Amino acid sequence: MLELKRKDISKQDLWQKANIVLPQFDIEKIENATYQNPVWVHFGAGNIFRGYIAAIAQDLIERGELDRGVIAAELFDYEIIDRIYKPYDNLCLVVTSDAKGNLEKKVVASITEGLKCDKSFEADWQRLCRIFESSSLQLVTFTITEKGYNLFDLKGDYLPAVKEDIKNGPQSPKSSMGKVAALAYVRYKSGRKPVAYVSLDNCSKNGEKLQSSIVQIAKEWAKKGLVEEDFVEYLNHSSVVSFPWSMIDKIVPRPSERIKELLEEDGLENMDIICTSKNTYIAPFVNTEKAQYLVIEDSFPNGRPPLERAGVFMTDRKTVEDSERMKVQTCLNPLHTALAIFGCLLGYKTIYEEVKDEHLRRLIEKIGYDEGLKVVVDPKIINPRKYIKEVIEERLPNPYIPDTPQRIATDTSQKMPIRFGETIKAYTENSDLDVKSLKYIPLVIAGWLRYLMCIDDDGNVLEPSPDPLIPELKKYLEGIELGKEYEDLEERLRPILTNEVIFRVDLFKVGLAQRIIEYFKEMIQGVGAVRKTLQKYVS
Numbered sequence: 001m002l003e004l005k006r007k008d009i010s011k012q013d014l015w016q017k018a019n020i021v022l023p024q025f026d027i028e029k030i031e032n033a034t035y036q037n038p039v040w041v042h043f044g045a046g047n048i049f050r051g052y053i054a055a056i057a058q059d060l061i062e063r064g065e066l067d068r069g070v071i072a073a074e075l076f077d078y079e080i081i082d083r084i085y086k087p088y089d090n091l092c093l094v095v096t097s098d099a100k101g102n103l104e105k106k107v108v109a110s111i112t113e114g115l116k117c118d119k120s121f122e123a124d125w126q127r128l129c130r131i132f133e134s135s136s137l138q139l140v141t142f143t144i145t146e147k148g149y150n151l152f153d154l155k156g157d158y159l160p161a162v163k164e165d166i167k168n169g170p171q172s173p174k175s176s177m178g179k180v181a182a183l184a185y186v187r188y189k190s191g192r193k194p195v196a197y198v199s200l201d202n203c204s205k206n207g208e209k210l211q212s213s214i215v216q217i218a219k220e221w222a223k224k225g226l227v228e229e230d231f232v233e234y235l236n237h238s239s240v241v242s243f244p245w246s247m248i249d250k251i252v253p254r255p256s257e258r259i260k261e262l263l264e265e266d267g268l269e270n271m272d273i274i275c276t277s278k279n280t281y282i283a284p285f286v287n288t289e290k291a292q293y294l295v296i297e298d299s300f301p302n303g304r305p306p307l308e309r310a311g312v313f314m315t316d317r318k319t320v321e322d323s324e325r326m327k328v329q330t331c332l333n334p335l336h337t338a339l340a341i342f343g344c345l346l347g348y349k350t351i352y353e354e355v356k357d358e359h360l361r362r363l364i365e366k367i368g369y370d371e372g373l374k375v376v377v378d379p380k381i382i383n384p385r386k387y388i389k390e391v392i393e394e395r396l397p398n399p400y401i402p403d404t405p406q407r408i409a410t411d412t413s414q415k416m417p418i419r420f421g422e423t424i425k426a427y428t429e430n431s432d433l434d435v436k437s438l439k440y441i442p443l444v445i446a447g448w449l450r451y452l453m454c455i456d457d458d459g460n461v462l463e464p465s466p467d468p469l470i471p472e473l474k475k476y477l478e479g480i481e482l483g484k485e486y487e488d489l490e491e492r493l494r495p496i497l498t499n500e501v502i503f504r505v506d507l508f509k510v511g512l513a514q515r516i517i518e519y520f521k522e523m524i525q526g527v528g529a530v531r532k533t534l535q536k537y538v539s
């Protein structure tokens, strides 16, 4: 039997028998060097960090391009460190699968420390302060989810922990952004040292978001005389402190029971998946896909590891933005959302099963290749057509990526403008294109209206995924029943289809509303009408 622990790493023959690749470097040497002269801190010790970012560091170390590892710091869910880092000596087993089910298994040992970032863990906090004082520190990366950067609640008031932090100053921060600002202040006080804070979270303009949160807290502290005005200057001085933008793309779902069983069959012990009290699903292993894209704005005032040698695109801000738009507006996320809506209506429970459905597959091909590619923003560093092909043929059908239409259907009302609205708008703005030639994007919008009826294609109740606009939108569809004719559909649907916040454009004004309403009429003919409509238009 094998344990994912340093003591077992020497049992090379057993790992080899299990087809698991071991780190090709002296772990202790890297650990000591990192302790003395840290280069890289990462906030957010969750799955994508272990499965992607730490694997990049390991790749660089193995290529001889980096001689130090990454220090993981957890701002929010300390159980991750206690239950997944410490017991496994900070090691992680990364299982990468392709669509054919081939698995690559690798022990990642580039994480040299796992620290709990909170003053209540005094030793860890002091260690982080020393790290932030180090001249060698070059980059601080983040995968803390979009909400990790928030300072405000929905009413626009400071969140309670942020309010406390603003009152108390950098001495005892409690909020995530308060802690990061306090550590930035430690670095400032140690001699205005340069560094790059790099958000790797999945949101547009992520660098701007991180910068504005840290600077906002710094400004509040400066107003109260709790820090020097010059600290705010320092944070805004891009040749000293930078906040590069990034685009990150790799599907890293929650750990899968199926992978756990396979690892146990290989002789691995203690591979249990846990759900922490803060709801992080995590395990000693991470399961992920092969495809990966990381595009980072190349702005690193204190230097950086040669990330490009590990396949990261280091580029300018415009290219980062264009890559993000290519992915989110045209080539991945619209296809994902189309599968989410029809998957929920047709009773699917996984995305990969949906891609085997001939009609759904044709639908996403039409949306991607026929309608999307005509207006795609070409980032030049990634070929959009090849990217769509990989999404449709390799990534979405991967049975080891147990993603669900219900998860992707979350917040569809918020995703509509970016994922479909931008394309519709681009058609209206291009004199060579006729917006009325769009057929498949309107079909998805009609499908979404049908989804908002909260009845699936078998006529059963459909529980919609969480979405802030569902309560309001549902009301417009109330009273519509399957199998009945309605004269006033146009008037009922008008408030939704004219809403430019949802679609970026008024769908009546651009001339697409009639087609959407016609599709919708066909989809409410009775049980099975969604399938019939889909079949009719994609065949």
Ligand SMILES: NC(=O)C1=CN([C@@H]2O[C@H](COP(=O)(O)OP(=O)(O)OC[C@H]3O[C@@H](n4cnc5c(N)ncnc54)[C@H](O)[C@@H]3O)[C@@H](O)[C@H]2O)C=CC1
Pocket (backbone or CB within 6 Å): 043, 044, 045, 046, 047, 048, 049, 074, 075, 076, 077, 080, 143, 144, 145, 146, 147, 148, 149, 176, 200, 201, 202, 203, 248, 249, 250, 251, 252, 253, 280, 281, 282
């Ligand atoms: N998993 C994926 O497929 C991808 C994830 N990402 C980005 O990475 C983020 C994290 O994903 P995973 O690591 O897979 O999720 P995860 O659930 O494994 O880990 C989430 C991490 O965020 C931290 N976190 C949560 N709320 C926080 C808060 N309020 N303040 C500070 N930290 C907080 C957690 O403690 C944990 O370290 C995503 O939200 C997304 O922005 C980007 C591309 C793909």
Ligand SMILES: O=P(O)(O)OC[C@H]1O[C@](O)(CO)[C@@H](O)[C@@H]1O
Pocket (backbone or CB within 6 Å): 202, 248, 249, 250, 251, 252, 333, 336, 407, 408, 410
């Ligand atoms: O529709 P969502 O919730 O943004 O999820 C998108 C999925 O695609 C990705 O953007 C792929 O990179 C992942 O973040 C996630 O698995």
